[in-house]
Amino acid sequence: MTHDLRPGAARRLLAHEGRVLASFGLWLTRRRHQVGPVDRAFGYAGAQAATVYGLAFVCVVETVGVSFLVRDWPTVHAVLLVxxxxxxxxxxxxxxxxxxxxxxxxxxxxxxxxxxxVDLVVPLDRIARVRRELRFQGAGGAGPRENLELAVGSQTSLTVELTGPVTHVSLLGQRREVTVVRFHADESGDLARALTAALARP
Structure with missing residues (x-):
């Protein structure tokens, strides 16, 4: 019998949950996580915002409806409400x-x-090239193991090719070496130009 969860997976999941909940504080105070004064930040949440808020609205409507249906069973009502x-x-x-x-x-x-x-640090001296490339996730199988896709709203808009592998650690702790990273940025053109300029510097 095999187990998908490695030792420490529960700890990693709890840590992830803590980071998600802690993000509310940053969100409310309009701060960003570990962005230094000389760093440039590029957002990617815009591509999924409508879907996320729509799903949250549906869940609120469902909560109200279920609460009405089980109002005569206080214990069930309390559990489902939570x-x-x-x-x-x-x-x-x-x-x-x-x-x-x-x-x-x-x-x-x-x-x-x-x-x-996901939090993947790619040294600039490991980047061979960057290109804008709009790709949508389809129903096909997974790509090569050395490719990492960080899709947002089922799309990626930038591809970074590396001169050598960097290590990606998944949420549950699995490690793999990647040489191509596809990801999304709301302002993909700005990021591509800024990264190209950074790569051109001595």
């Missing part, structure tokens, strides 16, 4: 994490993020 409200908080937390944890271009690295789930 679960439904936490679902809404979690959905909004995922958006808060995406807003407050943007991609970051530092003087020596490109930090690619996907909410509180």
């Amino acid at each position: 679960l439904d409200l936490y679902t809404v908080v979690w959905i909004l937390g995922m958006q808060a994490a995406a807003v407050t944890r943007p991609h970051v271009l530092t003087p020596d690295a490109l930090r690619l993020r996907q909410g509180a789930r």
Whole structure:
């Protein structure tokens, strides 16, 4: 019998949940996570905002409807209310994490993020080229293992090819070496130009 969860997976999941919930504080105070004074931040949450807020609205409507249906069973009502409200908080937390944890271009690295789930630091001297390339996730199988896709709203808009592998660690702790990273940025043109200029510097 095999197990998908490695030792420490529960700890990693709890840490992820903590980062998601902590993002509310950053969101409310209009701050961003670990963006230095000389760094440039590039958001990516816009592509999923309508979907996230629409889903949250549906969950609120469902919560009200279910509460009305089970009002005669106080215990059931209380349990379902807590679960439904936490679902809404979690959905909004995922958006808060995406807003407050943007991609970051530092003087020596490109930090690619996907909410509180992915945080990949790619040294600039490991980047061979960057290109704008709009791709949509289809129903086909997974791509090569050395390719990492950080899609937002089922799309990526930039592709970075590397001269050598960098290590990606998944949410549950699995490690793999990647040489191509596809990701989304709301202002993909600005990021591509800024990254190209950074790569051109001695």
